[in-house]
């Protein structure tokens with residue numbers, strides 16, 4: 001049976017944003033996104049859902065008062081309780097409160113990994129959920145720490161022994177961009193090396209940069225997903241087939257006015273960059289490591 005799941009990221013709910021902040025985000029209209037997300041995801045009947053972080057507008061940049069931050073934690077938690085499938089989350093840099101950069105209130109309503117948590121949300125597939133802010137919540141793009149590295153190597157060894165593919169999930173990017181290195185996890189060379197070394201890690205899923213991108217790196221896939229709070233205003237459906245074929249389909253929310261208003265804040269060229277090329281949204285690509293792990297005998 002294929003495994004169907006949804007990856008959503010960077011929904012950035014703010015209960016009382018005084019302005020929209022950096023384009024193409026529309027923070028003043030976050031409630032529309034929040035209300036449209038759950039039915040759109042449920043309609044796909046996924047086996048599970050993964051959120052790549054930045055559910056909220058805490059941390060730096062948005063200057064959110066503590067009472068509004070705490071309200072946003074409760075509002076998003078209540079909304080996401082309506083997901084029909086289990087939700088797995090990695091924290092983003094905007095999920096902590098603004099003053100102390102503490103994740104405590106967030107972690108009281110959402111289950112987040114303390115360092116690296118391994119779950120098996122569907123038979124025959126594991127997720128390694130990484131908290132890249134466990135050592136330092138002031139570093140916006142996170143740190144790939146020695147603890148994370150060791151934990152991933154252990155999880156990958158167990159997955160290889162059990163011949164179960166493992167997907168690494170973390171908030172920031174691990175693959176450099178051509179022009180702008182912002183948004184890369186500190187220690188990206190180390191995580192790339194570790195994933196290269198660990199044959200059970202079939203793909204790496206990230207958010208944070210609000211850009212769609214899919215790249216085959218060596219023999220594993222890197223899947224970066226754009227945001228919900230601005231153009232292209234959507235999420236990714238992923239279907240993993242028995243033979244290792246992964247189908248990606250990007251779904252925009254049914255919010256035409258919102259999408260147009262977000263588009264109007266930036267140039268068409270910038271919109272193209274956020275949504276990616278067609279193969280960054282919709283493609284069928286073989287995961288060689290899944291095929292290898294599932295090879296009989």
Ligand SMILES: [Fe+2]
Nearest residue numbers: 010054208209
């Ligand atoms: Fe974000």
Ligand SMILES: [Fe+2]
Nearest residue numbers: 054092093208
């Ligand atoms: Fe982020």
